[in-house]
């Protein structure tokens with residue numbers, strides 16, 4: 001069976017991705033910052049191995065990559081993210097903005113680069129990145145500057161990564177997961193985590209190398225940059 005590695009798999013969209021891939025019989029490498037507090041993840045039935053990973057920690061990323069050496073990863077799901085709120089530019093906390101860039105931009109690129117040989121050794125060669133429509137300049141309605149700018153930067157960084165790995169058959173894609181009912185999305189968000197995860201999994205299952213570098217909604221619709 002294929003293998004998926006998921007970051008931030010202990011709650012929200014990441015937990016649901018772990019549940020669904022495990023239910024389909026995949027080998028699930030579920031990573032989270034604190035496995036000791038990941039009771040829901042540990043209760044997921046199936047072939048699920050829980051690994052510690054804080055995407056902000058370069059040494060931790062390297063250690064995980066060393067443990068994974070030689071192991072193909074069909075789908076690398078860079079899902080972990082944070083949203084530090086700043087409604088207006090006057091509200092910017094520059095330390096929080098730096099933290100946001102570290103987790104939402106540097107983290108996923110660092111993880112993808114560290115595990116690129118694992119992905120490239122697999123049959124599917126997919127790197128999925130959970131971005132956000134809030135990173136789209138074309139659709140910007142203002143506000144949330146720290147979060148929006150981090151997802152815009154992630155979009156550009158993944159576009160560069162896609163170009164760099166295109167010759168080796170990689171398929172790097174960015175997703176807007178929908179406005180999802182999680183701790184981050186809030187209790188009245190219209191999309192459930194199961195529907196979001198199922199949608200992204202469906203899109204991934206149909207990807208071809210021509211989709212490398214794409215930015216898609218969770219239902220597969222292309223999104224403007």
Ligand code: NDP
Nearest residue numbers: 008012013033054055079080081132179180182183184185
């Ligand atoms: P949640 O807040 O529910 O979960 C976030 C997950 O990311 C948690 O598992 C959290 O772990 C993890 N995480 C945060 N920082 C790190 C880190 N440094 N290292 C490892 N893991 C970390 O959010 P969602 O599930 O809603 O969001 C998942 C992704 O989807 C994010 O990238 C988010 O930006 C994106 N997104 C979500 C939307 C929504 O409406 N929900 C809309 C658009 C995009 P811990 O428990 O340790 O904090």
